[in-house]
Amino acid sequence: MNTLITKKAPSFTSSAVLNGKNIVKNFTLEQFKGSKYVLLFFYPKDFTFVCPTEIYAFQEKIKEFESRNVQIIAISTDTEQSHWTWLQMPKEKGGIFGVTYPIVSDVNKTISHNYGVLSGDWICNHDEELKATGELIAYRGLFLIDKEGIIRHLLINDFPLGRNVNEAIRMIDALQYYEKKGEVCPANWTKGKRAIKASHSGIIDYFSSE
Template identity: 85%
Template structure:
C-alpha cells in the first residue's frame, strides 16, 4: 500500500458548509496553501454516535488550533444538505450545532478515495453491475498538511476508534518546532521539552544529559 506521507496533499474542490450555516460551492483545499497549516479529518457518517464526539472535540480546541495557524476541515461522504441539517440540531438532541469549521461533502467519494480512507471493496461483475462489500464511506482518517501543501503526519482509525485531539495538537507543535529549530522531537515529546539535534552527536548528547 502506497502512503501519502511526505507527498503533496491531493487537492479537492467540493461543496461544503461554513460557519455552521452557509452552504458554499467550490470549497477548495488549495486556498490555504502558503498561508495556513491544515488539519484535514474524515469521519464515517452524519447522525451517528462516535462522530459527533470527535467533531465537538476539535471545535472545543479551536483556540489552540487558531493560535497555531491551523485550519480544521472535516469531510464525510454525506451531502452538504445532510451536513447542514445536522448542524442545526443541538448537541443534547444528537446534533452538532455550534461547530464553525468547514464540513465538506464528498458525495462522489473521490476525496476519500484519493486520501486512501475509503472503506469497502467494489467490483463490476459479468453483468456490468457494480457490487460493493460493505458501506462505501470514509474511515477515520486524519492528515496534517504543512503550508507548502505536504502531508507531514497521518493517522487512519477503524470505525469504532475515536481519535485523540490532544495528540493532533502535539504533532502540530512537533512539526512547527522542527521547522523553526531544525531539531527533531523524540517519543512522547511535548512543547517545551528537550528536543534532539538531527545528527549522531546530538543523539549522544541527548541520552547523556
C-alpha cells in the first residue's frame, strides 16, 4: 500500500452540512488551499457510539484549532440528510447538536477510497456482477494537510479505537514549529519544549526552545 505522506491530498467536491444546519452541494477541499491548514477526519457511521465522542471532542477544541489556522472537516459515507438529522438531535439523545465544522457526505465512497480508509472491497463474480466484500464504510482516518495541500501526517484506526484530539493538536504544533524554525521535533515533543537542530553531517548541534 502506497502512503499518502508528502503527497497532494486527493481533491473532492461533495455535499456537506455547514454550521450544523446548512446543506451545500459543492463543498470542496480546494477552497482552503493557500490559506488554511486542514485536519480531515473520517468516521464510520452516523448514529453510532464511539463516533459522537470523537466528533464532540474535536468541537470542544474548536478554538484551539482556529487559533492555529486549522479547518476541521469530518467525513463519513452517510448522506448529507443523515448528517443533518443527526446534527439536529441533542447530545443526551445520541445526537451531535452544536457541532459547527463541516461534515461531508461520501455516499459514493470515492473520497474514502482515494484516502485509503475504505473498509471492504468490490469484486466481480463469474456472472460479472459487482459484489461488496465487507461493509463499505470508512475507518477512523485522520489527515493533517498543510496550506499547500500536502499531507504531512496521517493516522488510521480500526473501528473500535477512538482517536486522541490532543495528539492531533500536538502534531499541528510540531508541523507549524518546524515550518517556522526549521528545527525537528523529537519524541513526545509539545509546544514550548526544546527541539533539535541538526548539522549537515547529521550530528545534533544544539537544542533550542520556542
